[in-house]
Amino acid sequence: MSLDPAAIRRIARLARIRVDDAQVQQMQGELNTILGWIDQLNEVDVTGIEPLTGGATMAMRLREDAVTVPDLTEAVLSNAPDRDGPFYTVPKVVE
Amino acid sequence: MAYTLEGETGSWEVVCGLEVHAQVISKSKLFSGASAEYGAEPNSQVSLVDAAFPGMLPVINRECVAQAVRTGLGLNAQINLWSRFDRKNYFYADLPQGYQISQFAHPVVGEGKVEVTLPDGSTKEIGITRLHLEQDAGKSLHDQDPTKSFIDLNRSGVALMEIVSEPDIRSPEEAGAYLTKLRQILRYLGTCDGNMDEGSMRADVNVSVRKAGEAFRTRCEIKNVNSIRFVMQAVEAEAKRQIGIWEAGGEVVQETRLFDPSKNETRSMRSKEDAHDYRYFPDPDLLPLVLTQDFVDGLKTHLPELPDAKTARFVREYGLSAYDARILVMEQATADFYETLAKGRDAKMAANWMMGDFFAALNRTSTTIETSPVSAANLGALIDLIADNTINGRIAKEVFEAMVETGDHPADIVEKKGLRQVTDTGAIDAAVGAVLTANADKVAQYKAGQEKLFGFFVGQVMKAMAGKGNPALVNEALKKKLA
Structure with missing residues (x-):
């Protein structure tokens, strides 16, 4: 599998990363090298082997259902680029 | 009688499946300890996890998992003891993480079924494809300012169950019956309050049409319909639109649409071509969700x-x-x-x-x-x-x-x-006597064969007794006197 310049631009747009034309070629090379490694891994026959889902065979810890977080309105909003009263505000987005 | 819509080229069958988003009843959110209660002051129930601050780690709420399992059991569904969370990536102003934690490849609940009862009393089984847990997004308000959207993250991170049905629904009526039944089961289980006005239950409606005996044709998805009645209207409106396209020689394009109840029509969402490219991958912050059969059995024992x-x-x-x-x-x-x-x-x-x-x-x-x-x-x-x-x-x-x-x-x-019934036969006899004396002419007619007059006498006696006579005793006394 390898990526063409159009695929590189599409992935960049989905990730909201600005990539100019000069960078496309560089990224194409880097990503295709990585995909080359993946292709090598794909050559291994894993029929009948259970997929490994993580580095540790542990399960998720479950917490009790309790409200432990106080009202943090000012703390969270203090990082907002823009606000209006208790709301975050952003440039209008509407369908 | 199967439901069909008549077009110029004959009858069309409607095929529909529903994805229902049901907000889980819990005190705190799916992956944070912020309150999940509805209606609080804007942004007052937002943890640093919900606002997606760097370095924050999600920890799952046991009760939300239990609620999903209870719902699965209530839908006669398979419970998956091993499930996993994935990231669904998209950018929107009310999704601070830039992805929704959801379950894509391995949902906690698998196939199930519900039986719905239609208005004519017949029943039909609707298959459940799956149920998975995911985070809700925040809420955007677009009508507060001419140039800005306002964002409230109180809902961000609240647990949702997405319940996906098989495309077994064949009419607006069946869609309504399915939603009604699902809502009823959720409310009985206490896993979702089913309050559609507050948005705690909303449906995405998948609709396609076909001629009898055909394979499925292309479907469209109508997003976020928030009442049972609107779902029923949307199914019909969308089916009619698609029939129009097919019959004009066109091709239905798979897309996401919105239902406008005031116009009773669906319209295309101005979506970009990559809106559906979510690039799911396992969430590296979260280990697999592993349940024991004991945990599931314990919940099963306590189901209502x-x-x-x-x-x-x-x-x-x-x-x-x-x-x-x-x-x-x-x-x-x-x-x-x-x-x-x-x-x-x-x-x-x-x-x-x-x-x-x-x-x-x-x-x-x-x-x-x-x-x-x-x-x-x-x-x-x-x-x-x-x-x-x-x-x-x-x-x-x-x-x-x-x-x-x-x-x-x-x-x-x-x-x-003083409404106590009069059962004193003396008082009843007296009232009967007075009525018969005052209506001697009618008594004569009755005796001459006009037996329908009996009802008239009962009415008169009851009236005389202010409605308080014991009907059986009044009947008895009248029969005796008129014999």
Whole structure:
């Protein structure tokens, strides 16, 4: 599998990363090298082997259902680029 | 009779499947300890996890998992002891993480089924494909300012169950019946309040059309429909639109649409071509969710009696028709009220009072079974007063109206208003005598064969006794005197 310049631009747009034309070629090379490694891994026959889902065979810890977080309105909003009263505000987005 | 829509080229069958987003009832959010309660001040229930601050780690809420498992059990579904969370990536202003934590490849609940009852009394099984847990997004308000959208993250991170049905639905009516049944089961289980006005239950509606015997054609998805009635209207409107396209020689394009109830039409969302490219991958912050069979069995033991089982029991134990039983089990509170009422009383009479005068009074006074001025104990006491001949059926209606108005105990109303039924045969005989004397002409006609006049005499005697005569004794006295 390898990526063409159009695929590189599409992935960049989905990730909201600005990539100019000069960078496309560089990224194409880097990503295709990585995909080359993946292709090598794909050559291994894993029929009948259970997929490994993580580095540790542990399960998720479950917490009790309790409200432990106080009202943090000012703390969270203090990082907002823009606000209006208790709301975050952003440039209008509407369908 | 199967539902079809008639086009110029003949009959079309409608194919529909629903994805229902049901907000989980829990105190705190799916992956954070912020409150999940509805209606708080904007952004006052936002943890650093919910606002996606760097370095914050999600930790799952045990109760949310339990609620999903309970729901799975209630939908007769397979519970997956091993499931996993994935990231669904997209950018939107009310999604601070830039991805929604969801379950894509390995949902916690697999295939199940629900049986729905259609208005004609027939039943149909609708398959459940899966149920998975995911985070809700925040809320955007677009009407507060001409150039800005306002964002409230209180809902960000609240647990949702996405319940996906098989494309088994074939008419707007079946879509409505399925949603009604699903909502009822969720409410019985206490896993979602089913409040569509507050958005705690909303549906994405997948619709396609086809000619009889065909494979499925291309479908469209109508997003975020927030009432059962609108879902039914959207299915029909979208099916008609697609029939128009096919019959004009066109091709239906798979896309996401919105339903506009005021125009009764769906319209395309101005979505970019990559809106559906979510690039799912396993969330590296979260280990697999592993449940034990003991955990599942423990939840199963404590499940409440569900609507289908309760309906069957009401038919069996109380001798009700399936139709009446279904009405009485519609809501848990209604069913509980009925059982309190029917216990030790004539079950059929209890059902008639509840579905007749009582429901009418709730409607008229805009109250619910929880806020009704007439309690089950008081309505039961009224039925007892009829059963032990303290009052007759007609007076009972009058007493009931006074109960609705005052909330008083029926015995007090009967005493205060002097409505006690007259069973004193002396008083009844006297009233009968007076009526017959005053209507000597009618007595003669009756004796000449006009037996229909008997009803007239009963009416006159009751009127003379202010409605309080015991009907059986009045009949008896009249028969004796007229013989």
